[in-house]
Amino acid sequence: MQAHHYNIRLISAPSILGLKPTGTELLAQTLLNGGLAEKLQVQQAVIQVPVLNASYSTQRHPVTNCINTPALLDFSALLGKTIQQVISQHCFALTLGGDCSILLGIMPALKARGTYSLVFMDAHADFYEPEKSLTGETADMDLALITGRGPEMLTNIHQLRPYVKDEHVLHIGQRDWEETQHYGSQDIQQTGIRCFDLAHIRQQGMDRVVTSVLQELNNMHTDGCWIHFDTDVLSDEINPAVDYRIRGGLSFNEAGQLIQGVLSTGKAAGISVTIFNPLLDKDGTIAQQIITMLAEAFS
Template identity: 55%
Template sequence: MELINEDIQIISAPSILGLKPTGVEALGDSLLASGLYETLKTQNTVIRLETLNTQYSEKREPRSNLLNALAIKNFSMSLDEVVVNSIDKNNFPFVLGGDCSILIGITSALKAKGNYGLIFLDAHADFYEPEKSITGEVADMDLAIVTGRGPGILTNIHNLQPYIKDENVVHVGQRDWEETRKYGSQDIRETPIKCFSLAEIKRKGINTTTEEILQHINKAEVEGFWIHFDTDVLSDEINPAVDYRLPDGLRFEQVEYLIRSLLKTERMIGISVTIFNPRLDKTGNVSKNITESLGKAFNLETR
């Protein structure tokens, strides 16, 4: 779709059901307070979803072996409806989390609309099986779930499994190889998912990497792509405000360049932003920097 800023529909979806109630629920309010609405120059009123965060439990559900699977399903169905309505109005959904489990509602909405792909920016593979996750948090395995791996309560909402096919996923920025090996996660590299690890990006440079991503998605037989921006893909030095920190990461200008290049293709259908924890941002500078960076990526005048 040809994106103009007025088409952007900000959706606040501050669910923490897939992680823990330690602060990511304030992501949307923090970025909006830092001027995100004004920076994006949208004309649409922010939509705020009612959360089910009061249902959060630290106990795994016996059938799914996950935390809060039923509540996540119910929240996902609410988010699904809002995303579908936004797309039906020819708007560009800009979803603010919360944790990565919001991707379940987003991708089930996309599957209801047609055949879509996913650009997944994340420091983690998010590809655990429930029994291999030491936490039971759905944020450990959201990419596995949206590609059809895991308990049916989350992988098969509205009988639409899988929401995204492996061959239509591009994973960008992974740097948790050591952890995934230690805990026995499924290896994302053994699937048709196209992977560009942090090490590969550093070796090739962001320009070459972006060109390869664009070449790959141009061949994909889909109606469009969703961008998922987990802010822990950023360098730990510039964004330490996440619950599960890892050394190293991408710079703001690299993420801006990639997102801006993706938007230029006019094949992007929406974006989600997750995992930034304002409680860990003591000065407020991280929130301001993320907001400024997103503004640069979406600055259509300079694209």
Template identity: 55%
Template sequence: MRTQGLHIQILAAPSILGLRTNGVQYLAAALLKAGLGRQLQPEHPVQHLATLNALYSDKRDPDTHCLNPVPLRDFSIELGKAVNLLLDKDRFPLVLGGDCSILLGIMSGLKARGKYGLIFIDAHADFYEPEKSVTGEVADMDLAIVTGRGPDILTNINNAKPYVQDDHVIHIGQRDWEETKKYGSQDIRETNIIRYDLENIDREGIEQVTAAAIADLDPGLDGYWMHFDTDVLADELNPAVEYHLPGGLDFEQSEYFISQLLRTGRIIGFDVTIFNPRFDTTGQIAQNISNTIVRAFRSS
């Protein structure tokens, strides 16, 4: 069916090449089991993209300082093709990860078809340089990579570097300032990336921040992709994530922001990342996340 004018097509892309193999690969299955697809009632069956997770290595590549750069590049190429195929069919891709490195495939694919922006909802800046990253996980440097910072094998897929310009990125919900300072991350405050961190949201309210973000949308772009990392949610509501930080959004704030951005008609696709079902023993967190996304789409 069309949900408020959207031909939603769910694409399961559970890659963990940018993180680790301890549970995030089950995100799609858990949210679908919780009723995400059934409640949205997409007219098209869920598509499943083959991963290269079997090639995962926990050894950092000596040239790039990243984990799994070659399989990650190869997977990203296929994911970009899959997203573009859905868009060519006038469908709204709802991509279920996986870790945040799925953005490399999504944004490099979009660069091949036009000029797009990115709404980046995440507790973390994800802006590390590979050599500064403690782990080498591309999931902690994905925003840096899609904006052109990092090794060419990941930043220049299909000669498309950068996949998105700094001033076409809107970052929502960051709360890892102290951690990024401690570990020497690049600082997104020194770029043209538009930012509304958790402090902004707590001080001004989600309604005002949402209105400001909508005003920031560039009418000259072909549209925006929306990235929803579930670690933006408060830990007490969603402890089923890999890295924990105090504070965070609640489900109602997340639903409001997503629904209002969808209402603009400028969002052309949406992804969900990082939720780890292994830390959700009752399935209630998956149910809450699924319900939040469904309500946001239905009220948009």
């Protein structure tokens, strides 16, 4: 696989408005303190996007039925502007998040520029409707929202719905199938989204899955692609440092292989890293493994 050189800008955007303030807000600072910039040989200063975590509330919004809707929209606008600036400077936007709702800032920003595909690595489908979500946390419905399913306030920012089309989304590593059925989530498998769930990956092997993903991306003819790396796609045995745990998952090698494959296309505009909770990583070894994996994917 040919390595493609990316001019990386690091963006710190540790919002937990779509989840809860239990530690994930420390993701960005922990990976940066752990030497991520040095490992990636990034010289330029980290761009800090102001987060509005101080206004966190578990009250559901009367219109969207989601928590923190006004703050989330304000934060998404700030993050979106940052993403557009970085990409317009022909840089790669490596975005260290808190939770997956940061995609509500990223994907509208990309849609305003053109047509982008999305490689979505996540243990969960993230496809709930607000009324089916037990918590109103947008982190369990972000993929539904960015593909245009859900309340107008969140799905149609600047009249850009959908921020990404179903046929331009590749979902990798889902393993919450039983849970989604139990709670009545919309079924992601009944859409145009191409799903490579964990069972499929185990059956085919990662080499074949990566080949399939790259073929799919090449056939899309989009202006570029975004990688979303929710660290809970990693096996629960190697990364229990997440708030919603499910058994099984990918190895660091498998996740790194996929990210490296997508980077090798030269089409990636950026990557979002989310959901890792440093407070559950007592000795810091998981953070170091995530840093190493990301650095190796770019090398």
